[in-house]
Amino acid sequence: MGSSLPPKEANLFKLIAKSYETKQYKKGLKAADQILKKFPEHGETLAMKGLTLNCMDSKAEAYELVRKGLKNDLKSHVCWHVYGLLYRSDREYREAIKCYRNALRIDPENIQILRDLSLLQAQMRDLGGYVETCRTLLTLKPNHRNYWIAFAIAHHLNKEPSKAVDILIAYEGTLEEDYPPDNERYEHSEMLLYKISLLEEAGDLEKALEELNNKLVKIVDKLGAKEIQASLLLKLHRYKEAEKSYVNLLEINSENHRYHEGLKKSLGISVENGTEGVDTVTKLTDLYSDLQRKYPKSVAMKRIPLDFLEIGSFRSAVDEYMRPLLRKGVPSLFSDLKSLYSQPGKAHVLEEILLGYESSLRMNGSFPGSTEQEPPSTLLWTLFLLGQHFDRRHAFDKALQKINEAILHTPTVIDLYLMKGRIFKHAGDALAAAALADEARSMDLADRFLNSECVKRMLQADQVEQAEKTASLFTKDGDQHNNLYDMQCMWYELASGDSYYRQGLLGKALKKYLAVEKHYADMVEDQFDFHTYCIRKMTLRAYVHMLRFQDHLHSHRFFHQAAISAIRCYLRLFDSPPKSAAEEEEAAMRGMAPAEKKKLRQKQRKEAARAKKQEAEEKLKEEEAAFSSSNKGGKKGSQPPKTADTDPDGEKLLQVEDPLGEATKYLKLLQDHSSEVLETHLLAFEIYMRKKKYLLALQALKRQLKLGLESPDVHRCIIRFFNDVDNLPPPSTDSGKLVNSVIELERSCFKSIESKTLLQANESFLNMNKDSLRHRAAAAEVLFLLAPEQKSTAVEILESSVCSHSAGGGEIAEGVPSWGLKDCCLVYDIFSNTLKDLDAASRWKSRCADLFPFSTFFNGVKSSATCGSENYTYCRKMQASQPPGPLAANGHLPDFSALKIIS
Amino acid sequence: MGRAHEVPVSFDNVRDKNMMQLTKLNLVIFPVKYDGRYYSDALAAGDFSKLVYYGDICVGSIACRVERVSATTVKLYIMTFGILAPYRRLGIGAKLMGHILDVCHKNATVLEIYLHVQTNNEEALAFYRNFGFEVREKIENYYTDIEPPDCYLLVKELSRILKGRNTT
Numbered sequence A: 001m002g003s004s005l006p007p008k009e010a011n012l013f014k015l016i017a018k019s020y021e022t023k024q025y026k027k028g029l030k031a032a033d034q035i036l037k038k039f040p041e042h043g044e045t046l047a048m049k050g051l052t053l054n055c056m057d058s059k060a061e062a063y064e065l066v067r068k069g070l071k072n073d074l075k076s077h078v079c080w081h082v083y084g085l086l087y088r089s090d091r092e093y094r095e096a097i098k099c100y101r102n103a104l105r106i107d108p109e110n111i112q113i114l115r116d117l118s119l120l121q122a123q124m125r126d127l128g129g130y131v132e133t134c135r136t137l138l139t140l141k142p143n144h145r146n147y148w149i150a151f152a153i154a155h156h157l158n159k160e161p162s163k164a165v166d167i168l169i170a171y172e173g174t175l176e177e178d179y180p181p182d183n184e185r186y187e188h189s190e191m192l193l194y195k196i197s198l199l200e201e202a203g204d205l206e207k208a209l210e211e212l213n214n215k216l217v218k219i220v221d222k223l224g225a226k227e228i229q230a231s232l233l234l235k236l237h238r239y240k241e242a243e244k245s246y247v248n249l250l251e252i253n254s255e256n257h258r259y260h261e262g263l264k265k266s267l268g269i270s271v272e273n274g275t276e277g278v279d280t281v282t283k284l285t286d287l288y289s290d291l292q293r294k295y296p297k298s299v300a301m302k303r304i305p306l307d308f309l310e311i312g313s314f315r316s317a318v319d320e321y322m323r324p325l326l327r328k329g330v331p332s333l334f335s336d337l338k339s340l341y342s343q344p345g346k347a348h349v350l351e352e353i354l355l356g357y358e359s360s361l362r363m364n365g366s367f368p369g370s371t372e373q374e375p376p377s378t379l380l381w382t383l384f385l386l387g388q389h390f391d392r393r394h395a396f397d398k399a400l401q402k403i404n405e406a407i408l409h410t411p412t413v414i415d416l417y418l419m420k421g422r423i424f425k426h427a428g429d430a431l432a433a434a435a436l437a438d439e440a441r442s443m444d445l446a447d448r449f450l451n452s453e454c455v456k457r458m459l460q461a462d463q464v465e466q467a468e469k470t471a472s473l474f475t476k477d478g479d480q481h482n483n484l485y486d487m488q489c490m491w492y493e494l495a496s497g498d499s500y501y502r503q504g505l506l507g508k509a510l511k512k513y514l515a516v517e518k519h520y521a522d523m524v525e526d527q528f529d530f531h532t533y534c535i536r537k538m539t540l541r542a543y544v545h546m547l548r549f550q551d552h553l554h555s556h557r558f559f560h561q562a563a564i565s566a567i568r569c570y571l572r573l574f575d576s577p578p579k580s581a582a583e584e585e586e587a588a589m590r591g592m593a594p595a596e597k598k599k600l601r602q603k604q605r606k607e608a609a610r611a612k613k614q615e616a617e618e619k620l621k622e623e624e625a626a627f628s629s630s631n632k633g634g635k636k637g638s639q640p641p642k643t644a645d646t647d648p649d650g651e652k653l654l655q656v657e658d659p660l661g662e663a664t665k666y667l668k669l670l671q672d673h674s675s676e677v678l679e680t681h682l683l684a685f686e687i688y689m690r691k692k693k694y695l696l697a698l699q700a701l702k703r704q705l706k707l708g709l710e711s712p713d714v715h716r717c718i719i720r721f722f723n724d725v726d727n728l729p730p731p732s733t734d735s736g737k738l739v740n741s742v743i744e745l746e747r748s749c750f751k752s753i754e755s756k757t758l759l760q761a762n763e764s765f766l767n768m769n770k771d772s773l774r775h776r777a778a779a780a781e782v783l784f785l786l787a788p789e790q791k792s793t794a795v796e797i798l799e800s801s802v803c804s805h806s807a808g809g810g811e812i813a814e815g816v817p818s819w820g821l822k823d824c825c826l827v828y829d830i831f832s833n834t835l836k837d838l839d840a841a842s843r844w845k846s847r848c849a850d851l852f853p854f855s856t857f858f859n860g861v862k863s864s865a866t867c868g869s870e871n872y873t874y875c876r877k878m879q880a881s882q883p884p885g886p887l888a889a890n891g892h893l894p895d896f897s898a899l900k901i902i903s
Numbered sequence B: 001m002g003r004a005h006e007v008p009v010s011f012d013n014v015r016d017k018n019m020m021q022l023t024k025l026n027l028v029i030f031p032v033k034y035d036g037r038y039y040s041d042a043l044a045a046g047d048f049s050k051l052v053y054y055g056d057i058c059v060g061s062i063a064c065r066v067e068r069v070s071a072t073t074v075k076l077y078i079m080t081f082g083i084l085a086p087y088r089r090l091g092i093g094a095k096l097m098g099h100i101l102d103v104c105h106k107n108a109t110v111l112e113i114y115l116h117v118q119t120n121n122e123e124a125l126a127f128y129r130n131f132g133f134e135v136r137e138k139i140e141n142y143y144t145d146i147e148p149p150d151c152y153l154l155v156k157e158l159s160r161i162l163k164g165r166n167t168t
């Protein structure tokens, strides 16, 4: 390095490098300038100066200098390395890898560059390259433990676990007999466990078990070793020994459900949920009555049988299970029992038992058939559970009745208010749900969970401003109003994005959805530090687990939701290109009462004024900051100033040139990571149809068919596709003709339209799915699409739908309408927006208002949308009494002015 | 018949963050609505205002006002004392009162505790008598909106107890 320079300058050059490593950038810069005074064209110095400037936030200048340095000295590995570092700092890993490779061509054995390269290869999953780099490193430094380990990991990731094992064995060969010393026992043990997991992955179970048994004394994680041993025995079909191992494990922790699974398997009891034969049930019953005797205090021993017992024995088992938990007051009891509701008849049994508890507790203060006096709280928890029970069975009236009785009994239990809010949400009154969550929040202002729950409900009720204020009670960070973005608080971003979307504010919605996408990009980035850290710390199993988790990161629910919603925004942007701000406001106010509109306008005016003021202040601040930093120069250790968000409302996102292009970006991620989800291919279809890419649309259609043969959405897409294609003008180009012939060939894949006209296909679809509202909705919509003149028939299809009522044997309680609220809203939308029959829409609305009395959408009589209803009064009261903000932050004394002393 | 399930009782101070619990209790226990003055007095009384918990459930409270008598002495006025109806006659009220009396003993500045009880409130009268409260006088037409409008003034002098203790 710094060769070609005279001694004095060569020393100065070393100083630059050292200053860079110790982050003393000013010092480094000074040294560089000293050299450049004498040798203004010295390439490596120019490059190093650029690298230093990069750390002082002069990006443009940095690139300029580094490139110039490289041009002056193309043969210097330093220049190439520096160029790579520069790219790496900007997360341009592919470019960085290229630079490192050039550097290595000049200096093939440079350890530092090889190491930097290997990290990037791991990050980018350039696995072949990673293996090679690790091989070179190990060859150069065979005494270095970490290079052995990295070499093994590289092979493992490259799907060669047995090679990885060989490497680890070779590594062990280099160790002394008495290895490890005390201070490395843990690391060595992790290495051994990693090796065992590799053997297992390579399919050599015998060897894995043998190795485990041989090295048992050296393994620190004793419990982990026992678990691996048991699972290996099971996989080797050595059932007797496996059974013994699992019995031992249960001795250690009888609540671990994995041990239960293992024990059952080693006894040859197949445990496919819900499909147990009589034989299996008898075996399981015997097993668990034994276990219960052995572990009388274990909850799992009593809970697990509830899953497999037949109704008769279920009754007494669940009875015995619930009593102590109701007595103790376990608020989570319902979520523990929830999975039972999908099993036929069990919901009904639970209902009978619980109602029996209630009446006995009210009459005698004891459980049925017992003389023991229960604490008063037992009745409270029974009522709470009954409320959740009826909610689960969609009997919202009864659910509310029980919760109200519980509140009357003990009005201080916060869970009751939360639950009541949830019932309202399920019944279709988001406003009342938000008001109740807010009341729950007011009962313990120090509870962050209550705050979050309340914020979420407010967003669901489209009270975005209030939600933000409420959230900021906990999230205020210095002068930052809200640091939810930095906290990667994705539920919040998704919920507020959804609310903006409902309100037609696509810019703001997109802003939130894209923020979620950025978090995922950051998470991918976050791996970087672990490539060195985990190998150094030898947490190898966890490391590989983390890498695999990262490979599937984008299939996570939150990403999925964000991507789907962003695509919907772009589709809407494409269908109705950006409106001016005034029009957008119009959209937000549609459907508001005139008085509300006026209030909103006033608020907006005030907001605009405030925003303007704030903007001016911020600008001033920025200028001041720029001024002071230019005076002081890059102060050591000073944080780079956060670049202010120049588009807080997503206005610029609305101006996107090619919305379909943007949508396609997110679609690709969905196709790669959520290909088993129908929605992915429904959206793909929408995008490609708009792009007129018929073959891709066809492909999406075929994937839909695989996932949702019966789905009404798929039916819609099929008919739309062939209707569009059939009505295209005859193709004039060769490629056009080719496309057409492919489509013709593929037509036979779609059985539902085989040898039928599309209209006939739609009719038979309707006939086959007469009893489903969702299918009828699709049929009506499609009919109108194919034959607009048959509009009245379409209306008739919808209006003649019959809503049946549940008989009460299954999950849903007796007498509850079988239609879902969401589907009914969808039908309303078809009446008013597709068919544009406002009379039919209003008839539908009043019909649904009867079915869903709590629904605000349909103005149900009990909903807060109906003036004079209980919920209406309650919501008004909550709105008036609880302005969130500084008052609430101060502990929110109930509004005193409104309360009067009577005595 | 047995009550095999002993549930632990504990106490917590009234703070601005849990004030709503006190409001919820008063709403169902007392026929009277309380104003901001009541809540700020209750807060200011510090250790003399308490919420009482039955397991994890808040089931009752005492809210006091501390009235200065001299530079070193105060009187304690019990504004409200109540246990939720389903949780009465379990000894919770007695534990709460016992706790407050302990606090008073540790804090020698309290000369006396007093309160008003509606004349027909037999259970409260029986309850307070147990703790050595005495009827000082009957005040007619003390309440305006509830029947009967009369109340007793109940007092428990603490200095006498201290003196009594010293002589024995």
Ligand SMILES: CC(C)(COP(=O)(O)OP(=O)(O)OC[C@H]1O[C@@H](n2cnc3c(N)ncnc32)[C@H](O)[C@@H]1OP(=O)(O)O)[C@@H](O)C(=O)NCCC(=O)NCCS
Pocket (backbone or CB within 6 Å): B029, B079, B080, B081, B082, B083, B084, B087, B088, B089, B090, B091, B092, B093, B094, B095, B115, B116, B117, B121, B122, B123, B124, B126, B127, B128, B130
């Ligand atoms: C008064 C009150 C606080 C008592 O609370 P509690 O927790 O039920 O009281 P306890 O169980 O600790 O009772 C202690 C003793 O008080 C007496 N007592 C309490 N309630 C009584 C009643 N209804 N009848 C007769 N004596 C009673 C008994 O001597 C009892 O001891 P015992 O149960 O061993 O016989 C409760 O009834 C209440 O909240 N009432 C409404 C509010 C009110 O009136 N407050 C007083 C005015 S501020």
